[in-house]
Amino acid sequence: MINNEILGKVPPQAVDIEEFIIGSIMIDKKGLDEVISIIFPEIFYKKEHQYIYTAIRNLYNNSNPIDLYTVSNELRKEGKLDLIGGELYLIELTQKVISSAHIEYHGKIVLQKFLLRELIKISSDLIKKCYEHNTDIFDLLNYAENKIFEINQKYLMKKKYESTEDLVNRVIEKIRTTKNKGLSGVPSGFHKLDSITSGWQNSDLIVIASRPGMGKTTFMLSMVANISLKKNIPIAIFSLEMSPVQLITKLISSETKISSEKIRKANLSRSDWECLIEKSEKIKRSPLYINDTPSLSIFDLRAKCRNLISKKKVKLILIDYMQLMRNHHTYRSQNREQEISIISRNLKSIAKELDIPIIVLSQLSRAVENRGGNKRPLLSDLRESGAIEQDADIVIFIYRPEYYGFKIWDSDYHNESCNGQAEVIISKHRNGSLNKFRLQFIADQSRFENFKETNPVPLDWEEDYKKNVIDYENNRLNNKINKNGDNNTLFSSIFLDEENE
Structure with a gap:
């Protein structure tokens, strides 16, 4: 039991509902299937109910039948039968219910009461620590953060199964959106990149990495x-x-096309000032939100992202950069690589949970500098952790040969000059193709621009897209979709609106 001497009150509880849940499971095992993912032994207020539910879970995990007799026998083997009041108490529990109807709803009530007790316990511990003279305030804040994070991770981060009908409908709706808008995700503004990715997709973790100065x-x-x-x-x-x-x-500087040096020194002409004021007004009105919390933790990031999505309708999160983040709880035995692995895993978890693309910048190791040849980065160069490569849906490298003193590109770009150019290399793409393309880099204006190639190399994606469009148009001419017939095929669903027009 939780000590509530400070408050002088009975802890939050729902013993009658606990009795209903356990009795329901013993008369109908199907009830357990509905609550097994949200109810754990420790959430029960009465110790006796914790013992009984533990026995029930043991039977369930071993694929054994669950009823009054098997539960009684399991408790007897564990030496807990007398502690719960014997078989008589089990019989009384089964007599209090008729069916397991609404058991999931009741399970959530018991879980809520448990979470309230846990918060009271954490608050009580915090109060005691606050009165200790040697307490470090930052350690205390970290302790509170970790405890709440643990509760959230263990008891609340649960998702239900989704039916194939709902999933298929979502996919078709996404295809409709892509057809109407041209992209299914958030556009980057770089044509080649958007043609490969179809925009930044919800729940994706995108890592953009390079050596410093790229x-x-x-x-x-x-x-x-x-x-x-x-x-x-x-x-x-x-x-x-x-x-x-x-x-x-x-x-x-990027928007006005005025060099950063001129802005920094305020060495601006009249036309520069006019342009700066005009563009600044545009930036002021943009829905852009910047947070510069130092040593940002995963816990802080999750809370801030949730708030931004709820209040500001944010569609994309960018983090600069991963190696400056910290884990919510780092053990002394953990090295930096393990900590980065945890951060990487949690970033992907947040992207999935909030259903939003997260772009995180990352450093590369010095192995690139020590390597001979053209020094193009590889996945193995991701700094401090192979987990970054594993967790990311997309890994993109930025490479500027000019930085290493090269004057021309290799044969991939017909040995053209590489002056003021950068290569974007997609080295991992979980849901699409790998590719690379060039961008124009204007260093003094802090800007990348789309690059117009003199000898463009068509992307596979573009070729496939053109072929699909041609095939579809031919199909429309030869076999017109029957408006009054069965429109449940994928193509008729996608192009139904167009046909009706």
């Missing part, structure tokens, strides 16, 4: 301009490296 943050801000300023899509940046003022200064 332009990760500039690439991120160029996307911000394309998404938030031009498309008016709400996005949030968590900047762990640069201050919000520095980010906005770079963004102003």
